[in-house]
Amino acid sequence: MTRTDLTTAPWLDWPGTRAVMAALEVARPGGARFVGGCVRNELRGVPVDDIDIATQLKPDETLAALEAAGIRAIPTGLEHGTVTAIYDGRPYEITSLRRDVETDGRRAVVAFTEDWAEDAERRDFRLNAIYAAADGRLHEIVPNSVQDAIDGRVIFIGDADQRLREDYLRILRFFRFNAWYGAGMDAEGLAACERQKDGLAKIASERIWKELKRLMEAPDPSEAMLAMEETGVLGAVLPGANASELPSLVSVEQGAGLAPDPLQRLMAMLPRRARDVTSVTAHLRLSNAEASRLAEWADPALTHVLDVQPDALRRLFYQFGPRAVLDRALIEAAQVSGADALTTIKAAAVDWQKPDFPLGGADALAAGLSGPDVGAVLRALEQSWVASDFSLTRDELVARLNS
Numbered sequence: 232m233t234r235t236d237l238t239t240a241p242w243l244d245w246p247g248t249r250a251v252m253a254a255l256e257v258a259r260p261g262g263a264r265f266v267g268g269c270v271r272n273e274l275r276g277v278p279v280d281d282i283d284i285a286t287q288l289k290p291d292e293t294l295a296a297l298e299a300a301g302i303r304a305i306p307t308g309l310e311h312g313t314v315t316a317i318y319d320g321r322p323y324e325i326t327s328l329r330r331d332v333e334t335d336g337r338r339a340v341v342a343f344t345e346d347w348a349e350d351a352e353r354r355d356f357r358l359n360a361i362y363a364a365a366d367g368r369l370h371e372i373v374p375n376s377v378q379d380a381i382d383g384r385v386i387f388i389g390d391a392d393q394r395l396r397e398d399y400l401r402i403l404r405f406f407r408f409n410a411w412y413g414a415g416m417d418a419e420g421l422a423a424c425e426r427q428k429d430g431l432a433k434i435a436s437e438r439i440w441k442e443l444k445r446l447m448e449a450p451d452p453s454e455a456m457l458a459m460e461e462t463g464v465l466g467a468v469l470p471g472a473n474a475s476e477l478p479s480l481v482s483v484e485q486g487a488g489l490a491p492d493p494l495q496r497l498m499a500m501l502p503r504r505a506r507d508v509t510s511v512t513a514h515l516r517l518s519n520a521e522a523s524r525l526a527e528w529a530d531p532a533l534t535h536v537l538d539v540q541p542d543a544l545r546r547l548f549y550q551f552g553p554r555a556v557l558d559r560a561l562i563e564a565a566q567v568s569g570a571d572a573l574t575t576i577k578a579a580a581v582d583w584q585k586p587d588f589p590l591g592g593a594d595a596l597a598a599g600l601s602g603p604d605v606g607a608v609l610r611a612l613e614q615s616w617v618a619s620d621f622s623l624t625r626d627e628l629v630a631r632l633n634s
Contacts, residue, residue, distance in 0.1 A: 234377065237265075238367035240273045247318030248282060252365040254300035254316075255286055255293070255325070262287035263325075264347075264362040264370060271358050274380040275412065284325045285362065287345045290314055293325050312343055329353065334397040337433045348372050355394055355401045356408060357386050383412040391423035399430035403442040403468070406459050410449035416458055425462035432467070439468050440515040447493035453477040456500075470514070471507060472500040480565040487573045489561065494524055498562050503529050527555035528562075536560045537572040542620045544579055549617055553580035588613050589625035590632065598632045608632065 242248055255263035267283040286293060290306070293314045297304035303317040312327030328350040333340040344350065347370070351360040357376040363369050371377050373388055385408040387394045387401075395401050402424045409416055431439065446452055456474040459465040465472055480499045484491065501507055508529045512522040527533075533551050536544070536559050547556050557580050564573040590612060595605040612631060616623045 234274055234369070234381070236367045236369055237270065237273050237363050240279070240367055242269065242273075242279050242282060243365075243367055245321070247316075247321050247323060250300065250302060250318055251284065251297070251316045251323045251325070254296050254302055255284070255288065256365065257300070258292055258296035259286070259288050261364075262345075264364055266362050267359055270361045270363050270369075271380045274361070274377065275383065282321075282323050284323060285328055285347075285350060286325055287328055289343055290327055293327065297325075311339075311341055331397060335433075336396060336399045336430050337435075339397065352388060353397075354388055355398075355404060357388055358384065358408075358412070360388060383414040384417065385409050385413055385420065386417050387420050387423070391420050392427060395423055395427040395430065399427060400434050400438055400442060402427060402431060402464060403439065403446065406455040406464070407442060407446040407449075409458075410446050410452040410455035413455065416454075421458060421462065424464055428462065428464045428467045431464070436514065436516040440517065443468065443497075443515075444493040447496045448491050450491060451481045452496070453481055469500070469511070471502065471510070474500055476500070476565055479568070480561070483561065483564045483568070483570050483573060486570040487561075487564075487577055489577070494521060495558055495561055498525065498528055498558060499565060501525075503562070505529055505531070524554070524558070527551060528558040530555070533559055535563060536576065537563050537567070541579070544576065545583070545620060546617055548580070548583045549585060549621075553583045556580065586621045588616060590628050594629060594632060598629075 237243070252263055263284055263286040265282065266285040269279045269282050272279050288296065290309045290312050294304050294306060297314070297316050305315045305317065307313050307315045307324070308326075312329050314325045316323040316325060327343045328345060328347065329341040330344050330346075330349040331339045331353050332342050347362065351362075351372040354360040356379075357373050358380040360373045361369065361371060361376045361380060369377060375386075378384075379386055385405060387405075405420055405424055446455060449455070453474070456465065456477050460472075460474045465474060476499050477496065480496065484495075497511075501511060505526070508522075508525045511517070512525060517525070530551065533547070533555060536547060536556055539547065544556070557576060560573050560576045564570055590609060592605055592609070595609055600608055612628055615631070616628060
């Protein structure tokens, strides 16, 4: 049965929600409605974290209304009509109703409007174009949008090709929403994504990676990623990637109790070679931390890890770090169905505490070493200490140093 209101939604009664909507109501009675994810997720019974509001007020009027009510207001995107209200640390994104004047596939020139239908018709999917009044009453402007949200159907508003030509990032949003909510791929939308995939070359790498990460954070993105591969969209944004191992990866993740990790899922789609990691790092413009993690996983010195004995596993933890070992183990487990071994490695990684090598430069100098000999001798002794499963004592190491 289709819901006709959201009057029982708990976030309607948050103090910040009431205060922000009241401030907008004073400036323009009936001129503000909730829209987007908060409405969609409430209809689906999914927790709501972010509150988006659409208003007939112009941006400067929104700023004035919030300031008059004593609510902090940040002009986060005035050219697109967006103002962010902050109440008790919680952001409320408020955007003026708008229509597109000009689009080039990556950005739009907009004009503000007071027409709810114009605002709805420029949005991407029907399930994202549902409005709710301050009291929770729904306003369904785009036919079937409410039922789409309830059922998880991801269907473009109007002509799918036109929606994509307005903003090619919507191609990835189509797959992302299907990964999170999809009740089966809409054939027309999927075909349009395939036709328009070359337009993704216009989109900045950072925006593509941000969207891919959100997609790969879904509990099981396998079907969406495989559809991306089949249509050529995956190759357009991630050349050389192969999504065929994602289903087994997700199965192993779930069996080992691991939370979805976009970087691990990216690893599962890439050849484990330094040149491929370097290429992907540059192509997606990964952060330094993300690039380092990929490089550590691809280190050729980090060989098979699933079947190693506990002492060898501790040596791997010491040399490469537990995160890199666990990343390697997960990808390996997905390839050979090694969920049990992965669970053992995960438990060991949680308990691992890196021991401190007992010697330092002062010890080498006291033994009469100098120059390059200091580093070379200490490295050799550290290797012996690691090979002993960290059992050599400081006295034993000092004795070897002085021998």
